[in-house]
Amino acid sequence: MAEIRATKRLDITGDCCPITFVKTKLALEEMQPGEILEVLLAEGEPLNNVPRSLKFEGHKIHQVRKVGPNIYSLLVERGEDQ
Amino acid sequence: MTPDFHELKKGGFIKQQGPGLFLMRLRTIGGHLTARDLENLAKVATEYGRGEVHLTTRQGVEIPGVRLEDYQALIEEIKALNLLPGACGPRVRSIVACPGKEVCPNGVLDTREMTREIDRAFFGREVPVKFKIAVAACFNACTKPRENDVGLQGIVYPELVAERCRLCGLCQSICPGGAIKIIDEKVTINRQKCYGDGACIASCPTSAWVEAARGFVVFVGGKMGRNPRLGYKMFDFVPEDEVIPLIDSILTVFEQKRKGQERLADTVKRLGPELFRQLVSFPGPGEALRKANMAR
Ligand code: SF4
Numbered sequence: 175m176a177e178i179r180a181t182k183r184l185d186i187t188g189d190c191c192p193i194t195f196v197k198t199k200l201a202l203e204e205m206q207p208g209e210i211l212e213v214l215l216a217e218g219e220p221l222n223n224v225p226r227s228l229k230f231e232g233h234k235i236h237q238v239r240k241v242g243p244n245i246y247s248l249l250v251e252r253g254e255d256q
Numbered sequence: 257m258t259p260d261f262h263e264l265k266k267g268g269f270i271k272q273q274g275p276g277l278f279l280m281r282l283r284t285i286g287g288h289l290t291a292r293d294l295e296n297l298a299k300v301a302t303e304y305g306r307g308e309v310h311l312t313t314r315q316g317v318e319i320p321g322v323r324l325e326d327y328q329a330l331i332e333e334i335k336a337l338n339l340l341p342g343a344c345g346p347r348v349r350s351i352v353a354c355p356g357k358e359v360c361p362n363g364v365l366d367t368r369e370m371t372r373e374i375d376r377a378f379f380g381r382e383v384p385v386k387f388k389i390a391v392a393a394c395f396n397a398c399t400k401p402r403e404n405d406v407g408l409q410g411i412v413y414p415e416l417v418a419e420r421c422r423l424c425g426l427c428q429s430i431c432p433g434g435a436i437k438i439i440d441e442k443v444t445i446n447r448q449k450c451y452g453d454g455a456c457i458a459s460c461p462t463s464a465w466v467e468a469a470r471g472f473v474v475f476v477g478g479k480m481g482r483n484p485r486l487g488y489k490m491f492d493f494v495p496e497d498e499v500i501p502l503i504d505s506i507l508t509v510f511e512q513k514r515k516g517q518e519r520l521a522d523t524v525k526r527l528g529p530e531l532f533r534q535l536v537s538f539p540g541p542g543e544a545l546r547k548a549n550m551a552r
């Protein structure tokens with residue numbers, strides 16, 4: 175897979191639901207469609223819930239990687255405005 | 257006016273503490289009420305009760321402080337407002353349900369529709385003892401299906417459309433049973449480890465995971481009260497359209513086999529869950545499950 179570069183990074187590892195998703199949504203809203211956001215989040219509830227909510231809002235997840243104990247990195251492409 | 261004894265017998269009107277006072281128990285379909293229902297409830301509680309209600313553990317609404325002489329007028333008003341009378345005594349009680357797929361992000365099934373069907377088929381049916389049914393739309397089991405005579409828990413089995421997969425790795429990371437593994441750049445699933453929670457289907461960004469089979473795990477013989485017992489996981493997978501005939505058969509076997517004042521939990525324990533299961537008529541999980549490769 176070609177290397178995807180994020181133009182912005184968001185750390186929500188210390189947040190809980192629904193702040194995790196709200197912060198991600200707000201960050202994406204400040205970006206242009208097609209831009210990539212890297213989100214760092216904890217496994218468990220945030221990892222279970224944030225990606226499915228992003229999908230629902232029309233954003234695209236390109237990659238999910240474990241980057242530390244219980245910490246994951248998501249590469250999210252900002253979707254078109256609905 | 258003499259109250260209609262036939263109506264009274266169906267339950268819902270209960271003697272409360274205090275002289276001459278009763279409470280009117282109403283039911284909901286899985287805890288769902290419209291704003292209009294709430295307005296009507298407020299109106300009825302003010303007119304016939306003392307302007308207050310109690311929310312029951314089975315998602316019903318009780319109006320205390322009603323007088324016997326007002327019963328006839330009250331029940332007529334309740335019907336006119338499309339509110340639903342509850343039940344007490346040896347009957348199938350109100351069906352409890354979680355909000356399900358329509359609202360809850362974890363839900364894999366539409367509990368509201370299922371609950372409406374169960375209510376229509378069984379609510380108020382006379383059984384030797386009280387009989388409780390609960391529905392939950394996923395394995396988080398918020399409505400405690402195992403604490404009921406019959407409990408349903410939504411389950412969905414996934415199927416991979418491999419050419420849509422972009423190998424993002426998400427499904428592997430979130431699969432609760434560790435069933436999904438990416439091996440040699442291919443997504444694989446170990447069917448025996450699948451919990452059926454639908455997380456992969458809900459989350460996959462390319463919709464590579466799709467729904468192959470949807471139904472309920474059915475628990476039988478749970479109860480609370482003085483001698484609580486958890487229900488047995490008796491049916492691993494019941495397709496939605498088999499739920500009504502299955503519950504009907506469970507009720508029939510219970511009616512035939514129970515002794516004295518036994519709750520279903522006691523009957524199942526006495527006979528043994530395996531024998532009870534064999535007595536219940538259930539055609540099996542069906543084509544959907546075979547197609548999903550889940551048959552065990
Ligand atoms: S049982 Fe599942 S679907 Fe129902 S409310 Fe709980 S988490 Fe949501």
Ligand code: SF4
Nearest residue numbers: 421422424425427460
């Ligand atoms: S979540 Fe979907 S796209 Fe990502 S690896 Fe799994 S099947 Fe492939």
